[in-house]
């Protein structure tokens with residue numbers, strides 16, 4: 001058996017088309033152009049690439065992109081002043097601060113300084129609390145992308161056993177909240193979980209958000225399960241640098257019914273959901 005690969009690229013492309021159509025309508029009917037401000041502090045290579053891609057896709061969807069690239073030695077006070085300025089700017093409907101921030105800056109203080117209505121990453125405590133209590137919120141992009149991929153595959157998720165590996169604030173925990181909202185039975189596993197393969201083998205839906213290259217092999221997977229691989233890990237193989245997920249593709253594909261590839265699975269959904277969140281923030285505004 002070889003698992004069906006869930007095509008995140010194609011699903012993300014369709015979402016971007018819907019976003020672009022919505023943006024065109026907002027422009028034509030109300031003269032409003034949704035605007036996304038992305039703030040990058042320092043020159044981390046991966047973050048620089050992410051920010052560039054976000055800018056390109058924002059413009060491609062017909063929205064306004066405002067990039068703020070600050071030096072690594074920017075103080076927290078300077079960054080907070082920029083956030084205050086973006087909060088007050090009517091042309092900016094979404095604000096994203098690229099993480100990680102340099103260590104001398106308190107990331108929580110910065111995220112919580114963003115107006116929750118413009119917090120298109122969904123990391124502000126207000127949005128986290130709204131999501132956890134089942135109220136309307138802005139939902140973090142990668143978890144939202146995972147949910148869309150699952151809905152595309154299953155339609156209805158009610159009653160499915162889901163195991164989420166990883167308990168980070170940006171992926172694991174919000175994924176758990178979204179799956180609960182869909183009435184899945186959810187187990188959250190992490191670095192201190194015992195008998196991880198046994199727990200994972202109970203899952204109809206297995207979501208790996210660990211950050212360890214190819215850690216999840218076929219032994220962790222229940223026959224017929226659907227596996228969502230959030231991990232993005234750089235490894236060197238055969239003298240070449242390659243991107244791989246947290247799931248070991250060959251052995252997993254022997255057991256799973258469907259799985260997301262890396263690259264081309266969750267990654268493209270993350271940016272598409274960011275664009276969707278920006279339009280949503282603009283419409284609610």
Ligand code: NAD
Nearest residue numbers: 142166167168171190191209210211230231232266267270
């Ligand atoms: P993180 O380091 O904040 O969290 C990792 C989680 O994995 C922790 O909760 C930890 O308890 C758990 N963990 C670590 N080792 C484990 C082990 N041996 N067994 C079980 N659990 C273990 O990472 P994160 O920010 O949540 O990101 C996870 C992965 O997802 C990374 O590879 C990251 O690059 C990727 N990511 C991808 C996207 C995307 O758009 N595709 C977005 C965000 C993160």
